[in-house]
Amino acid sequence: MDLRAELLKSIWYAFTALDVEKSGKVSKSQLKVLSHNLYTVLCIPHDPVALEEHFRDDDDGPVSSQGYMPYLNKYILDKVEEGAFVKENFDQLCWTLTAKKNYKPDRNGNSIVSHQDAFKLWCLFNFLSEDKYPLVMVPDEVEYLLKKICTAMNVELNSCEMDDYLSQETQGQGGLTVWQFLDMVNSGRFLRGIEQEAVSMAVEEVYQEVIEDGYLWKKGQLRRNWSERWFTLKPSVLSYYMSEERKEKKGSIALDKHCCVEVLPDRDGKRCMFCVKTSSRTYEMSASDTRQRQEWTLAIQTAIRLQAEGKKSLHKDLKQKRREQREQREQRKAAKEEETQRLKQLQEEKERKLQELELLKEAQRQAEILLQEEEQRRRQQHEEMQRTLEIQLREAEQARASMQAEMVLKEAEAERQRKRILELEDMQERLQEALQQEVKARQDEESVRYAQARLLAEEEEKLKQLMKLKEEQEEYIIKTQREKQVLKQEMENKNKCLEEAQKQLEEVRVNRQRVDQDVMAAQRKLRQASTNVKHWNVQMNRLMHPIGPGDKRTNVSGGGFTGYQPLLSRRDSSLK
Numbered sequence: 001m002d003l004r005a006e007l008l009k010s011i012w013y014a015f016t017a018l019d020v021e022k023s024g025k026v027s028k029s030q031l032k033v034l035s036h037n038l039y040t041v042l043c044i045p046h047d048p049v050a051l052e053e054h055f056r057d058d059d060d061g062p063v064s065s066q067g068y069m070p071y072l073n074k075y076i077l078d079k080v081e082e083g084a085f086v087k088e089n090f091d092q093l094c095w096t097l098t099a100k101k102n103y104k105p106d107r108n109g110n111s112i113v114s115h116q117d118a119f120k121l122w123c124l125f126n127f128l129s130e131d132k133y134p135l136v137m138v139p140d141e142v143e144y145l146l147k148k149i150c151t152a153m154n155v156e157l158n159s160c161e162m163d164d165y166l167s168q169e170t171q172g173q174g175g176l177t178v179w180q181f182l183d184m185v186n187s188g189r190f191l192r193g194i195e196q197e198a199v200s201m202a203v204e205e206v207y208q209e210v211i212e213d214g215y216l217w218k219k220g221q222l223r224r225n226w227s228e229r230w231f232t233l234k235p236s237v238l239s240y241y242m243s244e245e246r247k248e249k250k251g252s253i254a255l256d257k258h259c260c261v262e263v264l265p266d267r268d269g270k271r272c273m274f275c276v277k278t279s280s281r282t283y284e285m286s287a288s289d290t291r292q293r294q295e296w297t298l299a300i301q302t303a304i305r306l307q308a309e310g311k312k313s314l315h316k317d318l319k320q321k322r323r324e325q326r327e328q329r330e331q332r333k334a335a336k337e338e339e340t341q342r343l344k345q346l347q348e349e350k351e352r353k354l355q356e357l358e359l360l361k362e363a364q365r366q367a368e369i370l371l372q373e374e375e376q377r378r379r380q381q382h383e384e385m386q387r388t389l390e391i392q393l394r395e396a397e398q399a400r401a402s403m404q405a406e407m408v409l410k411e412a413e414a415e416r417q418r419k420r421i422l423e424l425e426d427m428q429e430r431l432q433e434a435l436q437q438e439v440k441a442r443q444d445e446e447s448v449r450y451a452q453a454r455l456l457a458e459e460e461e462k463l464k465q466l467m468k469l470k471e472e473q474e475e476y477i478i479k480t481q482r483e484k485q486v487l488k489q490e491m492e493n494k495n496k497c498l499e500e501a502q503k504q505l506e507e508v509r510v511n512r513q514r515v516d517q518d519v520m521a522a523q524r525k526l527r528q529a530s531t532n533v534k535h536w537n538v539q540m541n542r543l544m545h546p547i548g549p550g551d552k553r554t555n556v557s558g559g560g561f562t563g564y565q566p567l568l569s570r571r572d573s574s575l576k
Contacts, residue, residue, distance in 0.1 A: 003080065005131060006126070007042075007090070009135060011038070013095075014094040014098060015065055017097045018034065024064050025064045026068070035076065082234075086245070088246075091119070091122075091123050095119045099115075112185060113185055113199055114196065125145075125181055136176060137178075141175075142176055143166070145206070153201075214296075215231070217287075218231075218284070226268075232246070233299055237253065255276075255278075256278075257304065257307065260301075262275050273287075491543060501533060505526065
């Protein structure tokens, strides 16, 4: 059972205590107060904005447990840290709310347990109860807890009387509620003649054993003096406080698989001593008596073992084992009942089959009688049938003679029919041969027509290709004429540029004669102009001998472009 499940059990009692009308719902104002108190005892920072936002008064109706659980999980239980709060204060808050409504001790003061002892029994009940709501404690756990209390008082529990009581009280609900349990303890039915003080001490002892805390004397490390401290044992740590209120924590001892517990001899005026050795330090402690020392050493050793095994608590582990044993007993009981039921069914089936067998035997006797009667009746029918057959046989002999005469006539007629059939078969064969010749002639005609259609299709396809080649030739002619015009325009532009360059050269020559200072510049311009002239000459030479666009496609089209080469020669001559 984890911390969340333990807290939910106590909160469930507080919530049901606030449900005055027993409708499963609680008013929002009461839930606000409950949430605020839970923040306080669980040492969680209070978030009034989230509280007001969740319980906004847009709906005046009360809230069910399902409606309260999202807020409880998100803003309270998810923020709880184990060891950051005093569990007993939390339980005390929930007990105060639920006991005020549900716990009803004897008003005359004849109750066996005090109010504080009832609180501890309530805590023990929550620890041992099943994780199902409403919370109940199964009879085995009730008997286990009462035996623990009786053992602490050196009293033997009357198991037979306990079984009778539990079988009556738990019928239909699977166990006792906490209020039934407290009423049973207060009634004195199983604790007759025992004083309240003895019961209180026994309850305290069992409570400390299960909750795993109590007072011990501890020796200091620096001053080496002895101080009484309140120790709380968890699977992974042994914490000690100034007092049982656990407001001031003095320290803690981390427990792991490397720790060990040893019993020490009495010294320094202290008795019942033992020590806890860790990897870094040895802690010396003293119990009040030998029994308490044995319980503490055993509990710490068990905690170390459980820590190494990844478990949480000895009593939780024992509770889980008892639960598994109960489940195994229930499974065996169910299997036994199932086996008994199966045997009962088999017995009923056997009796039914015996009855069926008797019925079958009677039916067989009746069948034999009927069979004999049927056999006699069949024999009589057979004799009558035999006489009838003899009469029919004589009539058949007479009919046979007449039929033989008819058969002779029929055979003659059949011979004539056979000859006629042979003639018809011969005629059918000749007709079949003529039909085959006609079919073959039609097949030859179809093949000739198919070949003629294929040749027509090929001729049409070649005609289309020829037209396409002609169109391509015309497009190339048009394209070549356009290129010729473009080249002619470029040549005219180049000639104009050349004339301008010659004019500039003339101007340079005139300037050379006029200005001696610019001779070198004129020479550079002249050289540059000469270079430009050579460049343009090269360009013009290239333009005078262009590559024809159709030259590369001569081999592609085959004979389709035979008239294109003279056109190119005329174009070259015109360019020259």
